[in-house]
Amino acid sequence: MTEYDYEELGLVAGLEIHQQLDTATKLFCDSPTVRREPEEATRTFTRYLHPTRSELGEIDDAALEESRVDREFEYLAYDTTCLVEEDDEPPAKLDAEALDVVMQISELMEMSVVDQAHVMRKIVVDGSNTSGFQRSSLIAQDGEIQTSEGAVGIEDLMLEEESAQRIEERDDGVLYSLDRLGIPLVEIGTKPDISSPEQAREAAETIGMLLRSTGKVKRGLGTIRQDVNVSIADGARVEMKGVQSLDDIDDIVRNEVGRQVELLAIRDELQQRDAHVGEPQDVTDVFADSDSGVIRGALDSGGKVTGVRLAGFDGLVGRELQPDRRLGTELSDHAKRHGAGGIFHTDELPAYGVTEEEVDALREAVGAEPEDAVAIVAADSQTADLAIDAAAVRAEAAIEGVPEETRGANDDGTTRYLRPLPGAARMYPETDVPPVEPDPSEVEVPELLTEKVERYQSEFGLDAGLAEQVAYGRRMPLFERAVDDGADPTFVAGLVESTVTELRRDDVPVENLDDEQLLAVVALVTDGDLAKEGVNEVLALLAENPQLSAEEAVEEAGLSGVSEDEVRDAVVEVVERNESQVENEGMAAFSGLMGEAMGALRGRADGEIVSSVLREEIQKRA
Structure with a gap:
């Protein structure tokens, strides 16, 4: 570019x-x-x-x-x-x-x-x-x-x-x-x-x-x-x-600057050539026996072909203005506004089933000289007339330079013609709605997102990346509500940004999870009724069954919280089952036994509690 x-x-x-x-x-x-x-x-x-x-x-x-x-x-x-x-x-x-x-x-x-x-x-x-x-x-x-x-x-x-x-x-x-x-x-x-x-x-x-x-x-x-x-x-x-x-705005600006630069260069060339646009005319006879699919389809449906001589335009109608968009594309955009599928022009013909003999006959029919171009439209009679007139008007504007207009943005950063620029004539008072007197004195100025990022780092200890993700994320209000209710900020931040994203990647329909369900799950964790390790399973169950409450999802998943005594019993069983490993390795056996203990508890106990109890039991035997 x-x-x-x-x-x-x-x-x-x-x-x-x-x-x-x-x-x-x-x-x-x-x-x-x-x-x-x-x-x-x-x-x-x-x-x-x-x-x-x-x-x-x-x-x-x-x-x-x-x-x-x-x-x-x-x-x-x-x-x-x-x-x-x-x-x-x-x-x-x-x-x-x-x-x-x-x-x-x-x-x-x-x-x-x-x-x-x-x-x-x-x-x-x-x-x-x-x-x-x-x-x-x-x-x-x-x-x-x-x-x-x-x-x-x-x-x-x-x-x-x-x-x-x-x-x-x-x-x-x-x-x-x-x-x-x-x-x-x-x-x-x-x-x-x-x-x-x-x-x-x-x-x-x-x-x-x-x-x-x-x-x-x-x-x-x-x-x-x-x-x-x-x-x-x-x-x-x-x-x-x-x-x-x-992400498209800078490309849109660059491409429009390029388009205007090219149009001004075309204007200068056209004016040097003393270019002008002829009167549109019926050129159906030239294509009476045409094998072009577009033209044949129009004629077989009772339509016609209209053409216009573009004096001095040879080689310029096909000149690129934006990536894959030419002056001919602009003429075509105007023709399409009146129902035509587009235009053909001699800078691109013979092509599309139009033969060289037909191009020569077309140029002769409209009186085109070697330095001229010709544009044609094939459609029903009314559409063909309106479309070729519109293309001719746009060609005349090219002689003057860049027309003021409204254009639509395309996905590739280019634009297409939509309509003329609107003016003051489009506005008039609404008689059905009474005027109001806004009072800004009672307006509470919100905290900027940039300020939130700084506060989340200083007040909650979030790292810069996570703080920005949460502040700019769509679940920021949920984060603030949960923290206000006493939840751990780091846990909630991870839940709304990482956990939900992980579930989405696993094809869990997380769009079914509303804020109230997420807040209910956070509350269960905060109150000790659900271990953090069981959150993913509960959220997945809620996403698949939105009619369930958070408590019902925990119960159905078999993840209801367990007491510390139950945790200790499960840990002791794991340690005793691996007694010889504990005797030989001491605390080095911790990592392997931790995974086994968490598996035995199936996410029903908080990992920190399990870790603490396991360390105690290993130390007793070491």
């Missing part, structure tokens, strides 16, 4: 972090925020959405483009789905618990909370919200975080409702699930103060740490998403949406 001089290129970047809050209920109704499986759905319903004018009397460009694709949206509803989520009832007041959490976050980022928070509607017609808009409210502004490359300003903090989850793309629409819709979501936007890929990642990591410090954010895949805004001098602001992993 090429490494650029980002200062020389004038890199400017900013982040938008979206994090689900772990509240009891959703933002505007009393439905729980627990996620569901699609097969649990009890019913479905459909919607068709269209854009509306904002209070400015304008229609947002992004919403307008989305509406040009005619789609039906189907929603999976559950026994917990309410009328607010279905957009059949006005929303309730802003959730108080969610408001408290975002005020904690604002305090951690030294932000100023607004005097009055008003809920706004943000037009969204991609089906991710049944109402056709997302409700959002500005809560705080003007904060700051620190990175090793300098301070990064925090522009604003929004509290909004999470979108529905996309389950399946269909030819005529999209299937969504409503279990996620309405979960409180905090959106944190930085100022464009980021000047390197590494700083972008560090800033995201810092914000993530602050969010988790509240103990009130959801964990797991999809609960946090990062959007990255990038531009370079002479380029344009481009928003990359849906970066799932922090």
Whole structure:
């Protein structure tokens, strides 16, 4: 991957972090925020959405483009789905618990909370919200975080409702699930103060740490998403949406810088060639006898082939912008938005069953010169016309340079076109939800995770690695509850980080273990009713049989605690059975006999007690 001089290129970047809050209920109704499986759905319903004018009397460009694709949206509803989520009832007041959490976050980022928070509607017609808009409210502004490359300003903090989850793309629409819709979501936007890929990642990591410090954010895949805004001098602001992993952020920034650098080089070449884009036209006759599977399939279904002359584009449509993505890929992304499978272009033909003779006939049909390229789309009549128009518009933009747009993050660190950048025309006031007056004076500022790590080392004696694992782990609240109840910190830390991981590796379904079960097992150990050596067996039994209580699991495993007299009797039996070894080796026999004694007690006795009694019995005979 090429490494650029980002200062020389004038890199400017900013982040938008979206994090689900772990509240009891959703933002505007009393439905729980627990996620569901699609097969649990009890019913479905459909919607068709269209854009509306904002209070400015304008229609947002992004919403307008989305509406040009005619789609039906189907929603999976559950026994917990309410009328607010279905957009059949006005929303309730802003959730108080969610408001408290975002005020904690604002305090951690030294932000100023607004005097009055008003809920706004943000037009969204991609089906991710049944109402056709997302409700959002500005809560705080003007904060700051620190990175090793300098301070990064925090522009604003929004509290909004999470979108529905996309389950399946269909030819005529999209299937969504409503279990996620309405979960409180905090959106944190930085100022464009980021000047390197590494700083972008560090800033995201810092914000993530602050969010988790509240103990009130959801964990797991999809609960946090990062959007990255990038531009370079002479380029344009481009928003990359849906970066799932922090590990991808620096690659996303690097690849976008590279894409803009290449697009600017293509622009310069196109302008030098006096490039222009012709009018799209029907070129079906050229391919009447084609053996290309894609083209043949379209024509046999009553479709057609449309083409457009790209004057001066020869050799540039196939130029790589990002790994395995070319200018032709960008044209194809735009065509796909209108239902086409993609485009063919002459920089890659003959190929895909298209012959050299057909390429020559195509170039002649559109009047292409040797320095020109041609792009074609094969699809049904309406799709072919819309798709080739979209590809032509994107080609025209290439002559100007880098278009402002919203792009989606791919798993490999590259991005794809989604839609134009949204503007102010997508926002207008929500008339169903009254404004609230946030009061940050009563907000308790949480302990930072970095501070917890230091405290766990100094107060509980945990080593640095284990302290960090526990503090940043999802079971940190359980650890603190158990220690507050008198449990040994080292034992509990090992349980939540090492023991559970070991069981997972042994294919034990540890996801069935809830915090209350783990706390109950810890309490049994603390009270001497279960030896530490029996914990793994009890947890495995609970994971396989979640209906059992911890006490029942101990009983069923035959691990009920034994008295010290019973321990001594078992140890004496082992020692006497190995009397000659004890006489000959003395304390050197300890290791071998310890394993035998623990086996005889089957994990029912604490190892330290067994060890102490065994030493006594050996010393008597030695």
